[in-house]
Amino acid sequence: MNKTTPSKTHSDYLLSLRRQTIKVRISQLLIFVLFFSLWQYSSDQKWIDPLLFSSPKKIVALLIHKIADGSIFLHIGMTLTETVIGFLLGTLFGTLLAALIWWFPFLSRVLDPYLVILNAMPKVAIGPILIVALGPNLTSIVAMGILISVIITTIVIYTSFRNVEPNYVKVIRSFGGSKYQCFKEVILPACFPAIISALKVNVGLSWVGVIVGEFLVSKQGLGYLIIYGFQVFNFTLVLMSLLIIALLATLMYQLVEALEKKLIKNRTL
Amino acid sequence: MAFLQLKSVGQTYFSKQTATTALEDITLSVSEGEFVSFLGPSGCGKSTLLSIISGLIQPTNGSVSLKNQSITKPHPKIGYMLQQDYLFPWKTIKDNILVGLKLQGCLNDERTAYTLSLMSEIGLYDTLDKYPNELSGGMRQRVALVRTLATNPQILLLDEPFSALDYQTKLKLEDLVSNTLREHGKTAILVTHDIGEAIAMSDRIVLFSTKPGRIFRTFPVTSHLRKRLPFEARQHPDYSVMFQQIWEELEQIEQNDTE
Structure with missing residues (x-):
């Protein structure tokens, strides 16, 4: 009993x-x-107003039509490519920049105010300049996606580099480890969780960057469909694109979360 | 010839407002195989001195030499063990204990085998594939000992390695460390603020005074205590006598401080 x-x-x-x-x-x-x-x-x-707000039935009908003629996949593929490249490169460049600043403390003191200013500035405002400079193509849209996420990534990751328990570094140094070894063996692995959470934030930011980029200049992509739908007053098209974006962004977020579970499963501190 | 030689070592810290002298005129020699404890109230600079001996910080004055070789940066023959284990949580126990060999670029089959044999010696061979968070505090500190011994240092610097453990684990670990170091013929310097630990483990105790940190007195530990393991030494009559003696000296240091 x-x-x-x-x-x-x-x-x-x-x-x-x-x-x-x-x-x-x-x-x-x-x-x-x-x-x-x-x-x-x-x-x-x-x-x-059905013209303005459309309806789920109309959206589904349009989606089926677009799937049937295959055109939607071109747009999805385009935007997805730009976003994935944008958010991966944004995180990569942000991490590299953070590493550079960590390596040269002098640089961190020099760059500090500039990082604050760049972070506060609305990056989408640079869009038009990017397009003129890089041309009205995929490059400038990807650049938009990178630009919007890189500074905040740098700040977040540099902060977490600095907060790594100094005694871990002491262990490496007591074995005669070099600065590079300290970075590779301690600083970087200790900050994987921070890098992953930056990745999560950047999923959202890169979508903003890419869609704004497509608003400004593009002949393809979900952002293009939205702006085109707006111009011809086809709000069913606008809402359909929006729903697809929401779905894809969620999927990407879930993917990063799965990656997080795989990478950080053993490190409940 | 002394094994480890400190010549009038001094350390001064600077801040915007002040210059603080943490250590002044430390001259000391340690012979091979000796176990020396640095004992003193907190703030006497004993941990700083350990960092200087390890080559992690440069003294403002004086010099440290190991077998007549001047120490200015971390030396492969000097092992350092910290207050807590600081095992890397993202590495397995095996990768943790091999990290020193990897960093020194001498990770080979022979050294790996030696390190793994140390693991079975301390009875933790079956934890190799685990991660540090799966081990208890005492086990982790034992793993940290193996990590330090893996590179086969001749002298071990122990910076209050038992202070974060509960009393029982601490007593057991004292015996284990003492025994392991004796068997492998290592020289050791232990920093502690625990009088009992210093008496039970060492051959010689160096007592430090504060502000600035200076060698106040040196006590040789009696041979009765030296030949016993720490736990047995604590039961010996000589232990309480020595405890009393050091206690009074420490009281005097505190009095000098407040004056």
Whole structure:
């Protein structure tokens, strides 16, 4: 009897956990269904302007049409390529810049005010200059995606470099390790979690950069579809592109999270 | 010829407002195989002195030499063990203990085998594939000892290596460290503020006074205590006598401080 009681309470506990999860999932699904049916219904009833706000049915119909003629994949592929390149390079350059500043403390003191200014400045405002300088093509859009994320990445990662427990570095130095070895063996691996969280933030930022870039100049991509839809007053197209972006951004975020779990599974400190 | 020789070592720290003398005129020699403890109240610069001996910091005055070779940067024959284990949480235990060999570019089969044999010696061979967070504090500090010994240093600098552990683990680890160092014929310097630990483990105790840190007195430990393991030494009558003696000296240092 004494033996069965704990396992029974434990199974009760597990059951209550599972119930809680089911409740959360049902609520989430309910919000989803409610939102789209309300949208559909109010559009049908003309409570909202169907021209402006379209309706889920129209969006799905358009999406099926675009999938059937294959054109949507060109746009998705274009934007996705630009965003992935933008956010990977943004994180990479940010980390490299942070490493450079860490290596030369003098540089960090010199650059400090400039980093603050560059971080505060709205980077999208440089868009037009980029396009003139790099040409109206993929390069300038990717550059936009990088530019928007690189400074904040540098600041966040440099800060985490500096906060690494100095005694870890002392261990390396006591074995006669060089500065490069300190960086490679301690600073960089200790900051993997910070780099991953920068990656997460940059997923969102790069989408902003790339879409704005496509607004300014492009003949292809989801940003282009949005601006084109706006120009011809086809808001079904605008909303469809927006929903696709939301879906893709979420997927990318999930991917980074999966990467995080794989890389950092053993390091609960 | 002394094994380790310190000649009038002094250390001064500068800040915008002040220049603080942490250590003044430390002259000391340690012979091969000797176990010396640096004992003193906090702020007497004993940990700083250890960092100077390890070559991690340069003294403002004086010099340190190991076998007549001047120490100006970390030396492969000097091992350093910190207050806490500071095992790298992202490396397995095996990678952690081999890190020194890797850094010194002498990671080969022979040295790896030697390091792994040390692991079985301290009874942690089966943890090699684990990560540090899966081990208890005492186990981790034992792994840190192996990491320090892996590069086969001739002299070990121990910076309060037991201070972060609970009392029981600490007593056990004292015996283990003492025994391991004796068997491998290592010279050691232990920094501690624990009188009992210093008496139980060392051959000689150097007592430091504060502001600035200076050698106040040196106590040789009796041969009865020296030949015993730390835990047994604590039971010996000589232990309490010596404890009393050092206690009074420390009281005097504190009195001098407040005057």
